[in-house]
Amino acid sequence: MTARDDRAPGGPAPAHLVFVECNTSGSGFEALAAAKRLGHRVSFLTTGLAAYTDGAGEGLDPALLDRVVPCDTDDTDAVVAAVRALHREHPVHAVLTMSEWHVLVTAEAAHRLGLAGSGPEAVAAARDKSRTRRLCRAAGVPVPGFRRVERGEALDETALPLPCVVKPVDELLSIGVKLCHTAAEARAHVHHLLEERDQTYRGRARTPAVLVEEYLDGPEYSVETLTYEGTTRVLAVTRKLLSPPPAFVETGHAVPAPLTDEVRAACEKVAADALAALGYTFGSAHVELRVTAEGPRLIEVNCRPGGDRITRLVTLATGVELVAEQIGMHLGRPPVAAGRAAGRGAAIVFLPSVPGRVDAITGTAAARAAEGVVDVGIYVAPGTETGSSGDNTDRFGHVIAVGPTSTVALARAEAAARTLALTVAAPAAALN
Template identity: 40%
Template structure:
């Protein structure tokens, strides 16, 4: 039996929101001693930690200094972060301490969507046509060149912030400033900060993969549900352990080519693609675990533990990727009816829900003022529900029941 003190030490940079990430720390702590580096004191994370360090900020310099102090006192096996704004910091620490991981330059290439596009274009990999622009006039010229509709996208943001579909010059002019001005901490200030891209027709998927010594193994395919057009709010996801795309030769070739072009060698990636009539085309690659409970859904659908697989890869240990289940798991998010909705209460009637119902989680509480997208993009959700079933039909039915069981009490509404 391995004693707690014998477990390898893993540095984790920031933990994120408990409701979305606790299951990861819970699994990882069974195999590794976790030391959390964050700008706030550990709280809910404490049962899973061997130690923690509070830094003045989570920029690369502060995080690296803290990591060096920890490594001077005891051996460190690996470092990881599942937070988009901190994956570069984790890569910088790994390089400085000689730990496993994708090179920092490649992680920066994922964070910078223009660098991603440029690297893929050099290899002829499938993606939308694109232009990078710095002002409205350049954006209008790019859209005329590409042809409407086009997608405006911040060069380095995440979570669909600032991403919008525009169908003509008037809509582009109306939306451009909001896209350009999305705040993105811990990234360079780009003079040309907006991508104008060809709009791709077709359903969107995400593929969470573990990468070990250059070998890309897709584990979970998320079938996305998008709402609140012209924005791209992710309102739900379905993950099937029997998804045929997990073994589709064409998709596997595209995934391998993308990772090779970007230089992703070790760790976890979240790749978003559109399934067009010409085959899969890349939307973007994130050098981290997927958000929105996608890894949790993957774990429930396949039996593969994403926390253990990701932490093993971060520590140079070949991860376990063999599925032990082939179920379907889904999540659905719920939103307020109007901008500036003042919440009295959010809950679910749990009295008559089917057995496939899994998590029922209010995300807003009394006194919160919440808005749907665009105003409430990302933080406009008031509740979520997940379901796990033996097939997609039963999973969707359970999510429908959860939606019908949502009980929202509103004190006042604005617009």
């Protein structure tokens, strides 16, 4: 199996792409749609398609898939065997994923199959936040002070930087991330994560370790990149909107981030240096950082495109379809150097849910008609039971808007979001 350049007279040559699972926060469905629009054959490996098609929210259109193959997508051997079987039917040209949970399995499978893909060692280092910290610190990349604490290990409270952030080393969606102001609070949250939560929210065994790190005071950003043959190209820097501490729930994003040229360049350098420190030479990345009084400092590296429809914002603001560029990379085509000149902004705001049984969602027509709005997404329907977990899953929808700048786009999205309302009854548990 070999990757190939998909440029051909008259347009891209059709290829057979195998996707390992998906995400449901934008880039996954976008990539499948882009693959079909480009004329490629799409096979989809999954433990269950219903996870993407059931429910009231924006689900996966099965018409985007030429073949669905049941597979234990947590097992590299199973993924390799499934791809080889597909290859016997139609030659496979690329294996890829937009799912954070499957970046390592996919990298391992592509490597074993001789296909283009991210290096497994670099992906494994990024998946463990404490390992990312160690490698980046050794390479001179600015990171917060940190300590990895494993199950059964005593927490040296005298060495804690206060306030501190306590988080799992291998979770996502801001799940389990908490700002702690006292040693007692930190000790309690470490105990909660290590002794009371042994699975991720996806039901996987959690690594029995947490990261205790210095709290970085400053606004948060993410850098959206494509790395090809060791060269990293920055497509955008994204402004991230967060809920007040102690949780770090993402409430929206805006592209491009309103930064000075100096600060933007510093953010881009930290991202590129972090990827180099991990040995990441191929693939997309979503690198998160905070800009402190001392400059940008790394938070984490994700070896896949940003979720939360950030890829859609990048396309709206720059004209570059990040997921299509990533597909092209897997087929041997270098990505574009950069997007178009600044002059347009895009933003998304999320609609926070409240616990209960949904009775009604009102205001959608007004939101869709608001100035600059290009998308209103609703994830629930009447009768849906909603919860409150204190992380990025606490949403009932989103609004995306565009404008001459990202600041204007964000204001338009926020104004449209205010026209939407979720009415809920008491949670079912409260009625019994």
